[in-house]
Amino acid sequence: MVSTVLVANRGEIACRILRACSESGLSSIAIYADNDADSLFVELATKSVILEGESIAETYLNQKQIIKIAKQYGADAIHPGFGFLSERADFAQAVIDSGLKWIGPSPRAIKMMGDKMTARTTMKAAGVPVIPGEEIEQEDEHEALLAIKNASHRVGFPLLLKASSGGGGKGMRVVNSPDELEDAVNSARREAIAAFGDGRVYVERLLDGAKHVEIQILADQQGRIIHLGERECSVQRRHQKVFEEAPCPTMTEELRERMGRAAILAAQAVDYEGAGTVEFLLASNGEFFFLEMNTRIQVEHPVTEMITGVDIVREQLRIASGEPMSCKDLIIRGHSIEVRLYAEDASNNFLPAIGPLTVFSPPVGPGVRLDTGVRQGDQVTPNYDPMLAKLVVWAPSRKEALQRMRRALDDFIVLGTTTNIRFLRELCDQEDVVNGSTYTTLIDRVWPDGWQPTIPDSLIEGALMVAGISESSGMHRNSNAVIQSEDGPVSPFTTISRRFP
Amino acid sequence: MMQHEFRLDGDTVEVTVARNGNDWHLSGNMASILPDGRIRLEMDNGRIYFAHSAKVGDTWWIHLAGHTFCIDCIEPGASEDANDGGLSAPMPGKVLQVLVKKGQSVEAGQALMILEAMKMEHRIVSSIEGIVSDIHFAEGDQVQQGVALLDIS
Numbered sequence: 131m132v133s134t135v136l137v138a139n140r141g142e143i144a145c146r147i148l149r150a151c152s153e154s155g156l157s158s159i160a161i162y163a164d165n166d167a168d169s170l171f172v173e174l175a176t177k178s179v180i181l182e183g184e185s186i187a188e189t190y191l192n193q194k195q196i197i198k199i200a201k202q203y204g205a206d207a208i209h210p211g212f213g214f215l216s217e218r219a220d221f222a223q224a225v226i227d228s229g230l231k232w233i234g235p236s237p238r239a240i241k242m243m244g245d246k247m248t249a250r251t252t253m254k255a256a257g258v259p260v261i262p263g264e265e266i267e268q269e270d271e272h273e274a275l276l277a278i279k280n281a282s283h284r285v286g287f288p289l290l291l292k293a294s295s296g297g298g299g300k301g302m303r304v305v306n307s308p309d310e311l312e313d314a315v316n317s318a319r320r321e322a323i324a325a326f327g328d329g330r331v332y333v334e335r336l337l338d339g340a341k342h343v344e345i346q347i348l349a350d351q352q353g354r355i356i357h358l359g360e361r362e363c364s365v366q367r368r369h370q371k372v373f374e375e376a377p378c379p380t381m382t383e384e385l386r387e388r389m390g391r392a393a394i395l396a397a398q399a400v401d402y403e404g405a406g407t408v409e410f411l412l413a414s415n416g417e418f419f420f421l422e423m424n425t426r427i428q429v430e431h432p433v434t435e436m437i438t439g440v441d442i443v444r445e446q447l448r449i450a451s452g453e454p455m456s457c458k459d460l461i462i463r464g465h466s467i468e469v470r471l472y473a474e475d476a477s478n479n480f481l482p483a484i485g486p487l488t489v490f491s492p493p494v495g496p497g498v499r500l501d502t503g504v505r506q507g508d509q510v511t512p513n514y515d516p517m518l519a520k521l522v523v524w525a526p527s528r529k530e531a532l533q534r535m536r537r538a539l540d541d542f543i544v545l546g547t548t549t550n551i552r553f554l555r556e557l558c559d560q561e562d563v564v565n566g567s568t569y570t571t572l573i574d575r576v577w578p579d580g581w582q583p584t585i586p587d588s589l590i591e592g593a594l595m596v597a598g599i600s601e602s603s604g605m606h607r608n609s610n611a612v613i614q615s616e617d618g619p620v621s622p623f624t625t626i627s628r629r630f631p
Numbered sequence: 632m633m634q635h636e637f638r639l640d641g642d643t644v645e646v647t648v649a650r651n652g653n654d655w656h657l658s659g660n661m662a663s664i665l666p667d668g669r670i671r672l673e674m675d676n677g678r679i680y681f682a683h684s685a686k687v688g689d690t691w692w693i694h695l696a697g698h699t700f701c702i703d704c705i706e707p708g709a710s711e712d713a714n715d716g717g718l719s720a721p722m723p724g725k726v727l728q729v730l731v732k733k734g735q736s737v738e739a740g741q742a743l744m745i746l747e748a749m750k751m752e753h754r755i756v757s758s759i760e761g762i763v764s765d766i767h768f769a770e771g772d773q774v775q776q777g778v779a780l781l782d783i784s
Contacts, residue, residue: 541697
C-alpha cells in the first residue's frame with residue numbers, strides 16, 4: 131500500500147505527479163531548493179519541505195537528505211520523475227533499503243539499462259536487434275582515443291559518439307569524417323565527465339534518414355507486461371526531442387506488433403516493473419534497432435495518454451501500490467502531437483535564454499493540453515533546464531492535430547523571455563512534417579545555416595506601431611516597476627498598466 | 632503626434648503615432664487600446680489583429696499574429712554601440728577552454744573560447760578578423776551574462 135508519495139523532482143514533471151497523487155487520493159510531499167520556493171510545484175503538494183544547500187548536488191541530487199525528509203514526514207514511497215535521480219540505481223537501492231517503496235523498476239533493471247554497453251549486450255542476448263557499433267572499454271584518455279580510432283574504421287563514417295552513462299544529448303557528437311574525430315572525442319568526454327562523472331564513450335553507426343520510434347510499456351507486480359503503442363520523436367535539435375507524436379505516421383499494424391513484442395522482450399529481460407520506454411531507430415527499409423531503454427516516466431508520455439486514454443502516472447502509482455494495472459485492451463484513437471517549449475533563441479543556435487515571464491498566456495480550447503511548471507510572473511533562471519512547457523494537442527486525424535497545433539502555437543503568448551514558439555510554429559509547416567516523413571536530422575537539413583523567422587513586412591509595421599502606442603500611452607509604468615525588484619517576490623500583475631490615458 | 636526611436640534587428644526606426652481620442656493612427660493603420668490592455672490594430676489592408684505588449688527594461692515585447700517582436704527604445708542622446716570586436720558571454724557560465732592567446736591573429740568564424748552554460752558547451756566565435764588584444768578570463772572562471780570575454784582589434 132502507498133498512501134504518501136514524496137516527489138523527488140521539480141518543475142513541470144513534479145506538477146504532473148503531484149496532481150496525479152491528488153487525483154488518486156494520495157497525500158504528497160514536495161521537496162524544493164531555496165531558489166524554487168515560489169515555484170508552482172511547491173503549491174501543489176499536501177506538504178512542501180525545503181532542501182538544505184545551494185547547488186543541485188546538495189539539493190535535488192542529495193540522496194541522504196531526500197530519504198531523511200521522506201522518513202521524517204511519513205512518506206511511504208518516492209517518485210523520482212525524470213532527470214535528477216530517476217535513473218540512479220544506487221538511489222533506488224537506498225530508497226528500498228530505508229523501507230520505502232521506489233516508484234520504478236528494480237535497481238538491477240535500472241543498472242542494466244542505464245549503462246549503454248550492458249544494455250546493448252543484454253538486448254543482443256535477448257534477441258532484440260541493436261545498431262552496429264562498438265563499446266570502448268578503455269578508461270585512459272590516450273588508450274580510449276586509440277581504441278575509438280580503430281573502432282571508427284570498422285563502424286564507418288558518419289558515426290555517433292555517445293557517453294556510456296549519458297542521456298539528453300549530453301556527451302554526444304556526430305562525426306562525419308576521420309579528421310573531426312579527435313576534437314569530437316575530447317569534447318564528448320569532457321562533457322560526459324562534467325555531466326555524469328564518467329568519460330567512457332561508445333561508437334555507433336549514424337543511421338541516415340532513420341526515425342526515432344519508441345514503445346511505451348507498463349509492467350505490474352502481477353507479471354502482466356503490455357505495450358501502449360509507439361511514439362515518434364524524430365524531430366530533434368542538439369539531440370534533444372522538440373516535436374513528438376503518436377502514433378508514428380508511417381506505422382503499420384504489423385510493424386507495431388513486431389516492435390511491441392521486441393519492447394516487451396526487452397522489459398522481460400530485466401524483470402521490469404512500472405512504466406518504461408524502449409527506444410528504437412527505425413531505418414527507411416523498415417529495419418529497427420534497439421537504442422536504449424528509459425527506466426522512468428518520459429517527457430513525451432502525454433501523447434500516448436491522449437491516444438490510449440491511459441493515465442500513465444496514475445498507473446505507476448497503482449502498480450507501486452501492488453495493484454494490477456487498470457488498463458484493459460487498448461484502442462488507439464486519433465492522433466496526438468506534443469511540442470516542447472524552451473526558453474531559447476532558435477535563431478541563434480538554440481542558445482538557452484533567461485528572463486521574466488512577464489506575460490505567459492497559453493492557448494485553450496478542445497483537444498489542447500498544457501503540462502508546465504511555470505506561470506505568469508515567474509523568472510526563467512540559468513539554474514535549471516530551460517524547458518517551460520509541453521504543449522499537447524489531440525484530434526481525430528494527424529492533419530487536424532497539426533492544424534490544431536498551429537492554431538495553439540499562434541495563440542501562445544510569452545513576453546519577457548525568448549522562446550522557441552515561432553520556430554515550432556514554422557516547423558509545423560515544413561513539407562516533411564506535413565507529410566509525416568520526419569527523420570532525426572530534419573532540422574539540420576531544413577535549416578543548414580540555422581533558422582531565421584519569416585516575418586511579413588506588414589506585421590513588422592504593425593509591431594512598430596504597437597510599440598509606439600505602448601510607449602506613448604505610458605503602458606509600461608507598472609511593468610517596469612516590477613522588473614526593478616528582480617530578487618524580490620514578483621507581482622502577478624506584471625504585465626500592463628490598468629490605467630489609460 | 633508622438634515620435635519615438637526604436638531599434639529592431641539592428642535597424643534604427645523612427646515611429647510617429649498620432650492620437651485622436653481613443654484612436655491611434657500611423658499612415659493608413661488604425662489602433663485602439665482595449666480595456667484589458669491589449670491593442671486592437673486595423674491595418675490599411677483591412678486585416679485586424681489583437682496585439683499584446685509588455686516592457687522589460689528598455690525593450691518592448693510585442694506579440695502580434697503568432698510572432699513575437701523585441702523592440703528596443705533608444706533613449707534620446709544615447710550612443711550607438713557598434714560591433715567593436717568585443718565578445719560577451721551569451722549566458723552565465725564557466726570558461727572551459729581558451730583557444731587563443733593574446734596577440735594572436737584570428738579569422739572571422741574562428742572559435743575563441745568554450746563556455747559551459749546550462750550543462751551544455753557553447754563556442755564563442757569571432758565575428759571579425761583581427762588580433763586578440765585582451766583576454767579577460769581564464770579556464771575555470773565563472774562569467775556573468777553580458778560580460779566581455781575577450782577583445783579583438
